[in-house]
Amino acid sequence: MLQARAISKTYESAAGPVPVLENVELDLRLGDALSIMGPSGSGKSTLLHILGMLDPPTSGELHFDGVEPWTLKETEQARFRNSNIGFVFQDHCLLPQCTVIENVLTPTLIGERDENMTIRAKELIDRAGLTPRIDHFPAQLSGGEKQRVAIARALIRRPKLLLCDEPTGNLDEETAWQVLGLLADFQQEMQSILVIVTHSPAIASEFPQRFEMHGRHLRKKA
Ligand SMILES: Nc1ncnc2c1ncn2[C@@H]1O[C@H](COP(=O)(O)OP(=O)(O)OP(=O)(O)O)[C@@H](O)[C@H]1O
Numbered sequence: 523m524l525q526a527r528a529i530s531k532t533y534e535s536a537a538g539p540v541p542v543l544e545n546v547e548l549d550l551r552l553g554d555a556l557s558i559m560g561p562s563g564s565g566k567s568t569l570l571h572i573l574g575m576l577d578p579p580t581s582g583e584l585h586f587d588g589v590e591p592w593t594l595k596e597t598e599q600a601r602f603r604n605s606n607i608g609f610v611f612q613d614h615c616l617l618p619q620c621t622v623i624e625n626v627l628t629p630t631l632i633g634e635r636d637e638n639m640t641i642r643a644k645e646l647i648d649r650a651g652l653t654p655r656i657d658h659f660p661a662q663l664s665g666g667e668k669q670r671v672a673i674a675r676a677l678i679r680r681p682k683l684l685l686c687d688e689p690t691g692n693l694d695e696e697t698a699w700q701v702l703g704l705l706a707d708f709q710q711e712m713q714s715i716l717v718i719v720t721h722s723p724a725i726a727s728e729f730p731q732r733f734e735m736h737g738r739h740l741r742k743k744a
């Protein structure tokens with residue numbers, strides 16, 4: 523389903539090149555769930571951005587469902603990303619001027635209008651326990667609530683790949699486990715690939731496959 527082959531990434535900066543990833547290999551199938559740990563600055567977010575087609579690798583190949591995303595034209599790429607990939611970031615990245623349901627529906631605004639999406643959005647919001655907050659704005663929500671909105675938004679188009687960059691990084695322990703449970707339930711239901719970056723060994727160890735970024739390499743842990 524998703525293959526990364528010899529992915530390397532070097533950022534160019536005024537101070538010179540910054541090599542971050544070297545020959546990263548990954549083979550993922552639908553239903554896989556994995557955690558990635560690693561020190562700050564080791565390239566975890568960089569890798570998620572590449573897997574999520576937000577940023578191209580310097581070299582290497584990415585195959586997603588038989589498609590090589592970087593060979594697509596920009597508009598096709600955006601459409602492909604939008605219908606196949608869901609993102610959850612540490613700081614939720616909700617639109618402040620939009621309500622809960624409007625935020626959840628943002629990924630559906632590209633392409634044709636589909637009333638079923640509104641129904642699905644309401645279902646997801648309900649599953650996330652947010653029906654009483656459906657018309658509230660992000661500033662009126664707690665951190666955990668905002669993160670649950672971000673999860674609903676990431677899932678609205680039933681992505682095959684769900685990428686989460688420290689989704690519980692800003693939450694207290696109890697809320698973190700709630701948010702994680704929600705992610706895990708949805709992932710099992712949809713049989714998507716779930717990749718989660720976390721600094722928490724307890725959270726990382728809950729995942730069937732565990733990886734670590736170290737010295738520009740991605741290693742599978744026993
Ligand atoms: N646009 C950029 N230009 C130059 N260097 C960059 C750029 N983006 C990231 N880097 C560098 O690449 C390295 C990896 O960054 P990345 O954000 O992937 O780390 P991370 O493992 O996600 O860290 P954290 O746990 O702190 O989120 C860092 O040294 C960072 O400074």
Ligand SMILES: [Mg+2]
Pocket residue numbers: 566567568687
């Ligand atoms: Mg990061």
